Amino acid sequence: MTQEILVVGATGKTGRRVVRSLETRGVTVRKASRATGFDWNDTTTWKPFLEGADAAYLIAPEDPAAAAPFTDLATTAGVRRLVLLSGRGLDETPPALFEGMRAAEAALRASTATWTILRANNFHQNFSEEVWQAEVESGTLFLPVDDTPEPFVDVAxxxxxxxxALTTDDHHAQTYNLSGPEPITFDTALAKISAATGRTTTLTRLAPDEYAQRLRAQGVPDEVATELNMLYAGMRAGVLATATTDLETLLGRPATSFDTYVAETWS
Structure with missing residues (x-):
């Protein structure tokens, strides 16, 4: 078994749960975040976290140029196994979308380490942790979506x-597409949350230009607003609408349903 594993983004939505899952397996975890001195934009902070680690869980850096140098340094430092969280539908989206994820995937595939890529859908927890949380709690979620369903996936x-993938063999050079068990619309998702909380939360559907204007008014940079609009365009086109079975196959159980998430989070 791997002796010590580095988790990049250890305080983030996925990272802290990866830490928890590894620790329940008895694995020693090295936690990398800004709070512990790790900075994607400062290459001098990378080596102390990598040295002595046998494997690493990665999220894509915002700067695509950081991906290859980091993986090169990781393998030089002796990291034997790399697992990356990426995004589902990456091959069907415009090249300008998710440049960090594309660069990170390319870096893993070019590395000498054992590597695994996890491509995931939108999370259940986007409704309750950052992302859409404030609007959901305020009663109205504003998004450029339609009736195309999404098989939201649970972060756990x-x-x-x-x-x-970090602690067992047989996952080298595998790209897994992770989703929840069934696609549901945003209207349905909000109706389920409303039923659990007793507070009505509804969806207001925006045109892409309206959504971009709303984001800019909130201080979101133009390039981020453009990228998000491309993401939602892909969702409206059905790029992510079909549920996958990779998660169920890997874990030997059904993926967590949206109903289970709502009962555990909003009830």
Whole structure:
């Protein structure tokens, strides 16, 4: 078994759950975050976290140029196994979308380490942790979406899959597509949350230009607003609408349903 594992983004939505999942397996975890001195934009902070680690869980850096140098340094430092969280539908989206993820995937595939890529859907927890949380709690979610369903995936399932890939063999050069068990619309998702909380939360559907204007008014940079609009365009086109079975196959159980997430989070 791997002796010590580095988790990059250890305080983040997926990272902290990966830490928890590894620790329940008895693995020693090295936690990398800004709070512990790790900075994607400062290459001098990387080596102390990599030296002595046998494997690493990665999230893509915002700067695509950081991906290859980091993986090169990781393998030089002796990291034997790399597991990356990426995004589902990457091959069907415009090249300008998710440049950090594309660069990170390319870096893993070019590395000499054993590597695994986890491509995941939108998370259940986007409704309750950052992202859409404030609007959901205020009663109205504003998004450029339609009736195309989304098989939202639970972050705990992703973390469990990551822990599996980090600590067991037979996952080298594999790209897994992770989703929840069934696609549902945003209207349905909000109706389920409303039923659990007793507070009505509804969806207001925006045109892409309206959504971009709303983001800019909130201080979001133009390039981020453009990228998000490309993401939602892919969702409206059905790029992510079909549920996958990779998670169920890997974990040997059904993926966590949206109903289970709501009962555990909003009830």
């Amino acid at each position: 399932d992703i973390a469990e899959t990551a822990a599996l």
